[in-house]
Amino acid sequence: xxxxxxxxxEMSVQEAETVTLSCTYDTSESDYYLFWYKQPPSRQMxxxxxxxxxxxxxxxxxxxxVNFQKAAKSFSLKISDSQLGDAAMYFxxxxxKGNQFYFGTGTSLTVIP
Amino acid sequence: xxxxxxxxxxxxxPVGSPLSLECTVxxxxxxNLYWYRQAAGRGLxxxxxxxxxxxISSEVPQNLSASRPQDRQFILSSKxxxxxxxxxxLCAWSAGWAGVGEAFFGQxxxxxxx
Numbered sequence: 001x002x003x004x005x006x007x008x009x010e011m012s013v014q015e016a017e018t019v020t021l022s023c024t025y026d027t028s029e030s031d032y033y034l035f036w037y038k039q040p041p042s043r044q045m046x047x048x049x050x051x052x053x054x055x056x057x058x059x060x061x062x063x064x065x066v067n068f069q070k071a072a073k074s075f076s077l078k079i080s081d082s083q084l085g086d087a088a089m090y091f092x093x094x095x096x097k098g099n100q101f102y103f104g105t106g107t108s109l110t111v112i113p
Numbered sequence: 114x115x116x117x118x119x120x121x122x123x124x125x126x127p128v129g130s131p132l133s134l135e136c137t138v139x140x141x142x143x144x145n146l147y148w149y150r151q152a153a154g155r156g157l158x159x160x161x162x163x164x165x166x167x168x169i170s171s172e173v174p175q176n177l178s179a180s181r182p183q184d185r186q187f188i189l190s191s192k193x194x195x196x197x198x199x200x201x202x203l204c205a206w207s208a209g210w211a212g213v214g215e216a217f218f219g220q221x222x223x224x225x226x227x
Contacts, residue, residue, distance in 0.1 A: 001172065006156075033214040043151075043201060045218035052214065091156060093216075099145045099164055099207065100172070101216050105156035 002027045004094050006104035013082045014112050020067075021077045021107045023092030029053075033095035034068065036077045039106070040088040048090070051075065079109075087111045115140035119204045119219030126226055132177075132191035134222050136204030139185065144206040146187040147216065148179055151201040163187060199226045 003026045013019035025034070036048040051059045051068050058066050063083075067076045079086055092104040119136045126132060138144050145164050149157040159172045161179035169179050176195055180188045187204060204219040 001159075035215055043221050045203065045205075045216075047215050050215055095207070095214060095216070097210070099210065100159060100162055101147065101205070101207070102159060103149075103157040 001100070002029075002094050002096055002102050004092050004102050004104040006092055006107050008107045009105070010108045010110070012110040012112055013079070013086075015082055015084060017082055018078060018080045019082055019109065021079075021090050021092075021109070023075045023077070023104055025073050025075065025092070025094050025102075027073065027094065027096070029097055031097060034066075034075045035093040035095070036064070036066070036075075037091045037093055037103075038086075038088045039091060045091075049077065082111050084111050084113065115206075115217065117204065117206055117217055117219045119222060121222060122220060123223045124225070126194050126224065128196055128226055129193050132189070132194050132198070132224070134189040134202055134204075134224075136187045136189075136219055137185055138206045141185070141206070141208065143184060144208065146181060146185075147205040147207070148177075148187065148189045149203040149205065151203060151221075153200075157203065161189070194226045196226050199224055 005024045032053045034051045038046045038048050049061045049064050063080045065078045089106045091106045094102045116139045147162045148160040151157050163169050163181045177191050202222045205216040207216045
């Protein structure tokens with residue numbers, strides 16, 4: 001099974017500032033998907049952003065962007081202009097060619113007013 | 114549009130009792146289906162996934178089993194619950210590889226074994 005590692009159990013950011021969450025993964029596949037999901041206290045899993053491995057261009061969704069380094073197997077999430085509503089647990093996820101989804105252990109993000 | 118339903122939302126069961134959690138998907142056909150468990154403050158552990166009726170793959174050998182009696186129905190079961198089965202269980206679905214890539218999740222079931 002592929003492994004996904006999030007080395008930052010907790011992060012904090014001042015409101016309106018920028019924060020970067022880290023994720024690395026281990027795989028021998030060349031084609032796959034990567035995702036960041038947000039889990040607020042309601043525990044509903046919400047997709048933040050997706051990246052297809054064959055696309056070299058980094059994905060962006062409004063204030064959220066990724067830095068995808070395929071050779072380094074790194075996939076970080078940058079949140080710009082942080083808002084109080086961004087406070088949540090963030091999970092990095094990997095989708096294999098076999099259609100399994102593997103998740104990291106999560107990073108708890110606190111936004112300080 | 115596609116929707117996923119998971120029930121019950123909360124369940125308290127005694128040790129040794131059976132378990133049945135149900136998940137159904139609407140608005141799509143032949144989805145990939147998944148069961149995850151999330152321990153308190155932890156990540157999501159893939160328990161079972163299915164790419165079609167009768168095709169169930171287990172990621173972690175344990176006290177649980179899964180079945181897919183219909184194309185869009187996925188059931189998580191146990192014959193005898195253990196205290197260690199407590200946790201938050203999430204059902205999810207995804208389209209095929211050529212479709213939208215992400216997984217879509219149900220609301221989850223909080224299971225407490227007492």
